[in-house]
Amino acid sequence: MKLSLSWLKEYLDTQAALDEISKKLTAIGLEVEGIHDPAAMLKGVVVGHVVSAEKHPDADKLQCLIVDTGAEKLKVVCGAPNAKAGMKGVFAPVGSYIPGSAMTLKKGNIRGQESNGMMCSERELLLSEEHNGIIELAAAAVTGSPAADALGLNDPVLEINLTPNRGDCAGIYGIARDLAAAGLGKLKPLKTAAVAGKFKSPVTVSLKDEKSCPLFIGRYIRGVKNGASPQWLQDKLKAVGQKPISALVDITNYMTLGLNRPLHVFDADKLQGNIHVRLSAKGERLAALNDKSYDLDDGMVVICDDSGVLGLGGIIGGVSSAVSEKTVNVYLECAYFDQTAIAKTGQKLQIDSDARYRFERGIDPAFASAGAEIATQMILDLCGGEASEVFVAGTAPDVSRTINYAPQRLKLLGGSDLTEARQKEILTALGFALNGWAVKTPSWRHDVEGAPDIVEEILRIDGYDNIPPQPVVRLPGQLRSEPSPLQKRVISSRRTLASRGLYETVTWSFMDDAKSDLFGAAATQNKKALTLVNPISADLAVMRPSILPNLIEAAGKNTDKGYPDAALFEVGGVYLSPEYDGQLTVATGLRSGNAVARHWSGAARSADALDAKGDALAVLEACGINVNSLQITIDAPAWYHPGRSGVLRLGRDALAYFGEIHPAVLASLKRDEAYAGFEVFLQKLPAPKKKGTRKELLKPSPFQPVSRDFAFIVDQTVEADKLVRAIKSVDKNLITAVDIFDIYMGKGVTPGKKSVALAVTLQPVEKTLTDEEINALSAKIIEAVEKGTGGALRS
């Protein structure tokens, strides 16, 4: 919403400076988003009189001017072809800022001739794109006076971010009213004298749906001449960004922007019969004034004549009855439309018009009659002609409410100590009528519905800054709140993964349809119910069934930029159904490139499935899971490499997947390099057991631990875990660790077999072990491995 200072002052008698007005507007809830002040931009730039113009001695296309700036006569070199002696133009002295070229003028020397300033083109002052020559001002312009005045640019424009509740301020008059209530001046009375009708209107109006259109004031004005509107009106409209069209159209725009009273003018000679306001039927069409054609639905408010639809009431007029330069007879419409009806139609047809903007926010129904008179008078003043009597169909609805307010509410809800007298004063200034503390809302305030709204009205005019702040009252018995188990897991997962070298990222919750299928959308997800009806683009359409594809895409982009070793993770939601329990929190990570970088201290190593397994285990451990009690199965979902992936289970519950990403999936994602990832389902982890905070008592053995190395030859298919379990089963008390330190296949080992070297740690608890005891235990270990895995000690 734009308003110019001069237009505001047409309604508001105020001495306040622009800055003061701007601050007050923001303070009362009409936030000023920007101020465009052309005079400030053109500070120091004046009307310059070119006294003489001679060809530059050393340049064909340049002239040396003597410019009278009012204060002195200066030498200026100028390249404009239209510069000539006697003309008046816009002179920017040395030191002034030229916005169009974003520079501050310096004293120059152009091919040996000094130049003290510049004669400006429109483009240099950001007035237009015109740059073929310098600006030529009228001869009457006063030499040395501010150029902004001579250019008609002395009117600052404020841009207000109007909140949707303040329909009453969609006209500059409403803003003036609010400022007056806030003590920044006096609202000037509008001239609303009725124009006497010279004849009976030949066109009548009937209302078929008084809910949608309860009031229609019509008036026939004959014998007008519709040309360009006068300069003052054009300037006013241009200043707030409205293009002048013709006097009749400009008058309706003036009424809309200034007085928040949208109107419509029909070329009366294009009407067939009388006007009916009714609801549309599906199949009707409107060729609208915005050069678009609309197929109407049932139930839209339409203005019709005997030939059919003329326009969409309160939204947009039609081409068939539009006024033009040739219009002689005009039919003026000043109606009131229901907010909801307008909003629905506007949304459905996607029409943004000044009229819709105002009707759907709610205009003042009580102002319709006065508005019609003001508009009639303007038409007569600017276009001549004579007006008929007013034809009124329906009645203005009474939209005001009476609210039972108690002045103590201001303290109880607003925390403010204003006196009752001051509260009354503010409400009265805003147009509320008080009968005791029964507060009647003004007809232009659709948004004030209850006591809290009254509190807001008083607070905003007095100023929110005057409310004394105080600390929130702490609830008794609560010192600091404890995060939920899931919140704790999310935090622990993040810290764990970041400390293992992964970078946390945040990616979109939605993804490409085909991509989602690769990660189980079709199998695990209710995809149809999770596909956006109105996605921003096809690649952001399906709620993600897994975070992995996003991480693969992200890692791929990093690889393409020359950063192939990035490990990424995200702890966030995946969506299996649109129900509340269909959203799962999953800690997901991905590694590619090298897990260990090439370095002088050792060889590089590529990231693999077991890095991902380590990450998953670290997350589980950080979340309080005893990782020794987990089982590993080899049935990870289809997006993992079947031979290089696993599932970490607690009992039958799958807590996490890990492994290399399936090469075929990567091929579909157009990635060549290998990736290993993991997914830990944080909600599936069992709740931590309530065993208290005490740890088990540490009983360190006084005896040295003993370590014995073994190498077994087993089938390649034998899983390491099986071997380790077999050994541990020999003596659960003595054997405290089994660590595999080498796996070998190749020369010296039968094909199909592998050699597994491991260290067994024995921790005696009662006495030092004798050689015999150790040997006996070793024999048992070998036997257990033979029995359990079919393996044999490597000879």
Added chain:
Amino acid sequence: MSNLELLKKELVETVRAANDIPALEEVRVTALGKKGKVTSLMQTLGCLSPEQRKEMGQALNKLKDEITAEIEAKSLLLKKAALDERLEKEKIDVTLSPRPSPKGTIHPISKTVEELVAIFADMGFSVAEGPDIEDDFHNFTALNFPEGHPARQMHDTFYLPEAAGKTRLLRTHTSTVQVHVMQMQKPPIRVIIPGRTYRSDYDMTHTPMFHQLEGLVIDKTTHMGHLKGCLIEFCRRFFEVDELPTRFRPSFFPFTEPSAEMDIGCSRAGGELKIGEGKDWLEILGCGMVHPNVLKNCGIDPDEYQGFAFGMGLERIAMLKYGIPDLRTFFESDVRWLKHYGFGPMEGA
């Protein structure tokens, strides 16, 4: 010179001549070992008369002590020389990089949430969460957005297919969780709600997904003064500026009345934003007293209870606090960005 003196001279010379520890040990054995020269002389003492034995014994003991001291002194010298020699050889290039250790980071959004949770936890708030996929009731109707109201258009909503007569959508704000909390919990209430939110808008300053943090306080007496006190305290702690200027402006949200927007003081001189200085203002959050209709819709009696709510964009405040220039980069997963703007896993833990 007596024989003993000669022997002493000879032994001292050999001690001094020993040029490493094994040689010195050899000297010690030669002198003081079981068959050493001094030891051998000691063994002859038995053959002497008591007077001679006493005299000779004292002399031999003195010699033994002197030689022992000599050897010890030499030993220290040799050990030191050996250590010096070893240290001379043992050199590494300390300018080499150490063995790589893993380094990852936490995303600025997570860090921001953690900071906010800590600040509000100190003020007695607990953390609530809710689902991203919502229905019309929780996102709009319960929050006093009437059907067809222009305020609904302020939210460019993503919709999912209707299911079981329910309009499904991606929540446009975390205010949905206010509704869940009020439906489940009786006042007094003190919660904050961080989470993902979605609006169909994608340009320089909007992304289709972003994060918000919502706050809700409900009891019988909390008013606008408490709202101001709480949020001023929050902004001062979060931006770490004790005297941070703040300003509250009237605004509009369907779910609060009165409504306000809060600004903090800043300077934009020279194109550089400085929080807490200068004369400019920067919008930071929206807030207000919970609308009676909202309380009613959530089953709380508005004649008995009241309170305030606030909401803020997390990317925005993270950008302001940490000087991150571009919103879109939050979601681009560029590892250089993650390294640069991310936080170490133990930072502020």
